[in-house]
Amino acid sequence: MKLSTRGRYGTKVLLDLALYQGVGPVLLKDISRRQRIPLHYLEHLIAPLIAGGIIRSSRGAKGGIWLVKSPAEIRLSKVILLLEGSIAPAECVTNPKLCESADACVTRDVWLEMENAMNEVLESITLQHLAERHKSKEQLKEKMYYI
């Protein structure tokens, strides 16, 4: 039940954009360095995010990528959907035709419940939440250091 690096890296990319929001285009190179994501791999990760309409990009000097909407409007459910596709624990949850009698299958119901539980979590968290949590952890760290 592991998420692939696409979902994990991608979430970090968007958190990074939320933290640097409003300062113009953010360089992939900088995101790559800050979030420890190989640059050439990162280049591939942003494609679905652009296609999904949550970030935009500009090439050339002073180029980069940035959030299209405010961080408060972007939910992790959307992010994960764009990067990983359906999060369901089994193919047949999303596509019932794959199993012959999906409506009679009780294990499928379980996987569906799991998917719903995960989606509730992801639906409830926005990029703004992530950014706020991050900042509050940073502050805590500074305080700890002061003591």
Add this chain to the structure above:
Amino acid sequence: MKLSTRGRYGTKVLLDLALYQGVGPVLLKDISRRQRIPLHYLEHLIAPLIAGGIIRSSRGAKGGIWLVKSPAEIRLSKVILLLEGSIAPAECVTNPKLCESADACVTRDVWLEMENAMNEVLESITLQHLAERHKSKEQLKEKMYYI
């Protein structure tokens, strides 16, 4: 975020055992046929279930496998844990040492919330629940046919 066949097949195996509980050892061959699981693959799936103490087996003629405890005592969380290991969406949720500053990482917190949400679902469902759901679906099907 897919479950592997180990978890999916394994759950079906245990549901099958719950349905045929009390009638003595159940043949792997029969489970294989009823649940559409390749016999040779099934043979490997039961090893962790035996090691985990939720089923027992007997070799030779009149052999087979059976549940050690009552279906009401076996939760899916246990089953999935035995067959898939930790269900966490990222390695570092279970093993924080893998990332250098796991306690400062907000994405890790998200993956942890997802794991907890899934575990709540799996913890709340026992084999008895599964068996009951299955039987009630069967009855519904018969009624539909009668109409």
Add this chain to the structure above:
DNA sequence: TATAAAGTTGATGATTTTAGTCAGGAATAG
């Protein structure tokens, strides 16, 4: 006790997915 019936174990292989690399191309600011 011989025999057939079952589960057990370890080796092996095919296929698919994942994670990453690379080279070349296209757009943009200055």
Add this chain to the structure above:
DNA sequence: CTATTCCTGACTAAAATCATCAACTTTATA
């Protein structure tokens, strides 16, 4: 024009997944 930056598709190495097979051990029972 040129340096910079994102874009795209092809490619590859490694890992995970999903089995299959053969040899072996245990057990019931005729």
